[in-house]
Amino acid sequence: MTVLMKKRIEEKLGEILIRQGAISKQMLEDALQEQAVSGGLVGEILIKKGHVSELDISQAIAAQYGFPFISVENYDVNPLAVKLLSEDKAREFGVLPMDVIGNVFMVAMANPMNNKAIDEIGIITQKKVQVFLAVMTAIKTAIDKVYADVRNK
Known part of the structure; x- marks a missing residue:
């Protein structure tokens, strides 16, 4: 009973954020290192560190999976x-x-x-x-x- 618009591109969330200019490669590497130690989602780590906003993450997920974004x-x-x-x-x-x-x-x-x-x-x-x-x-x-x-x- 579900209508989804998933298209999932192969590009990972961090790569999308770098391509969009939201973060640097170093910021992503730091977040990935923290993720390896403490777990969690890369997007949440980047938000917690103040590198990106929730909006940045939402728009990157929209690009990654093809879901329409709405304000x-x-x-x-x-x-x-x-x-x-x-x-x-x-x-x-x-x-x-x-x-x-x-x-x-x-x-x-x-x-x-x-x-x-x-x-x-x-x-x-x-x-x-x-x-x-x-x-x-x-x-x-x-x-x-x-x-x-x-x-x-």
């Missing part, structure tokens, strides 16, 4: 979409319900590779799921707003 801050969320997915599930999955058109449920998420979440959303909503990539902090802020709006109506 949720100014998106006019459809209240019908919000009613299809509980606030608890939206928070659990880190997903902002955005719209529903026919049999397609559109969501924004920072981790579009979370197939378990996407599949469960499809089961819950009984719709095909169209994923858009967005920045997690913006998603969390939007979740707070849209579910508060629903509770207050």
Whole structure:
């Protein structure tokens, strides 16, 4: 029940960030060394070190996998979409319900590779799921707003 736009290019996230001019090779090497020692995701390490923003990482992931990127801050969320997915599930999955058109449920998420979440959303909503990539902090802020709006109506 899932509609995904994965095209996965072979270029790794760090290579994309270098090509885009967001980081230097040395910054990537330092992050990879830290990853080898402490684990974690390279993107998160680069953010923690202050080398890149969440937006830089999101745009690089969008380029890597072919997911459309959306800025949720100014998106006019459809209240019908919000009613299809509980606030608890939206928070659990880190997903902002955005719209529903026919049999397609559109969501924004920072981790579009979370197939378990996407599949469960499809089961819950009984719709095909169209994923858009967005920045997690913006998603969390939007979740707070849209579910508060629903509770207050």
